[in-house]
Amino acid sequence: MSDTQFGRYGGQYVPEALMPALEELEDAYERYVLGNEDGFLDEFRERIRDFGGRPTPLGRADRLSDRYGREVYLKREDLLHGGAHKLNNALGQVLLAKYMGKERIIAETGAGQHGTATAMAAAHLGMPCEIYMGRTDVNRQRPNVFRMRINGAEVNPVDIGRGTLKEAISETMRDWSRTVEDSHYVIGSVVGPSPFPRMVRDFQAIISEEAREQIRERTGGLPDSVVACAGGGSNTMGMFHEFVPDADVSLYAVEAGGSSLEVDEDTGVAPNSASLSTGAEGVLHGARTRLLQDSDGQIMESHSVSAGLDYAGVGPELAYLVDEGRVTPVNVDDDAALEAFHRLSTQEGIIPALETAHAFAYLEGAAAELGEVVIVNVSGRGDKDLETVIEETETRGIEAAPEMSVFDGGLR
């Protein structure tokens, strides 16, 4: 296996014009990130503390612990600046771009959390920034569009296809192939061509470095299981990485089951984003990984109520760890995620992102498998999702939801 791969997955399936940039990035990653050249890592650690607010706490969820009859701990990435784990990677990559002498930052975003984190990091470090975001996502994650604009980033809506994360990544790659000499593409998850999956994982691994120490301080030992949602899988790999060698710690990656696991070949739609659970091996966005695709190899349109999980691919390292049996892929549907959203909000006083809510929905169905001590990664907070949640909750008649008659004349 070459060092661009994780077992059979990974690699560098990109246009030739981008290959020199990947070589340059590989070199910078090795020197600055792995080698701490020019004190890069020291500066990163300092900034992620002073600007980002690390370390984030690990707290016990009292009501959930009672409800499931086990110790449930929450790793609070929702408390990181920007409201999600995304800043760990965005700040790392924007800083790296600066060390590399790049002059412009581009990024894709799905839920807008990565775009927001990138816009913040770029403003913080004084770099111009352009974000690509699918039209559907622009409409369903408006608060984050405001935040990006207010931080001074350009936001370019992408009208192709269903207008979600897949199209946004493709369009950012197109921008990059035009501007590669002076721009750095801050990819938002552990996806894309090598070295992105490894590098993004390394920036996110700070989550599990902290959590592993914190749980030992709290309980004197390691957890029995660790649960995180998985879109591309950056909060997932960040939360898992330091636990991967701990063979007794079970790792659960919770994917979006959407409305159904059945696919419709004729329309090219998979009404879910469960690429680890149901996908097949293929090549998308620079990497060989597990994908939602039809029998010809055309990529399917995915679906999830959560924009950040709504993606037909997944990081190659996660695909590898699933094949190796180290990570267990599971999934929960839209309704279960919405119920979990309300449950965490009312019972723990934490409004989670819809992406994060998927991890909690898994707890509800399968707590018994998880052992005595469980850590769930609270990958982000849900302010961005309030509009979607209130609408979806109403149309679906979700049980755990509060009623909203407080608005004069109802919601609309």
Next chain:
Amino acid sequence: MSGSPPRGGPTDGLAAAFADGPAFVPYLVAGDPDYEGSLQYVEALARGGADVIELGLPFSEPIAEGPTIQSAIVRSLEAGMGPERFFTFVEALDVDVPLVCMTYYNLLYQYGTEEGPRPFVERAAEAGIAGFVVPDLPAEEAGPLRAACDEFGLDLIFIVAPTTRGERLARTHELISGYVYVQARLGTTGAREEVSDRTESSLERIADWEVPKAVGFGIKTGEHAARIVRAGADGIIVGSALVDVVAEGVEEGRPTAETAATLEERARELKRGALHGASEPEAEQP
């Protein structure tokens, strides 16, 4: 291949296409805007003087394409184009120039039951395809496809970008056959008003390569074609400017025959431009 003589060994075919002066290499998306119309359009390009034709097999995530070809890909996919139908399309074409299949790796990779690109290459060879251009497959990942192409006698064309230098050039050179696709400018495909000034330096970097050098990305007019040939190219590749003709035909609701005639005429102009560039190396520069 109804009605046309069987092609010679594919490698001979592609090399031969560049043998008598500058080659004109047009590109269209197969099946754009529909199967029948597209057959006529490709045949019109052959009548207009094409020496090689690049046929796009549409993939749902064409990351190397600009808006013009993306839209063509959507039209073709919506009209039902796919790998199997593509091979039928190639077999139905009545042209006697070599055909190159341009597509993305996942479609090659998924075809057939055996793992890897071999079944696709085998079927393509049977249909009469002479070679491949795969924009998301750099030399690093191309080992299995190169092996399958060798097995079935097909060429594997690589793109050399303005950013390709040093060791990367050597790595690509080792695997290439047929011709080299010199990307005239950074970015995605799309017709432009100006010829990129990076073309010459790109051609210089590969001056000692034995394969013919075809330049593409942004070429629109006969005048562009002439300038590129004067800069040292052995051929010109024109995609978006021709796909634009198909798109216009769709938008204006023109009869297929009319669009085909426009394509044939446009092909003549481009071929003439290329020939002109070859015959007047010191021609008037503005």
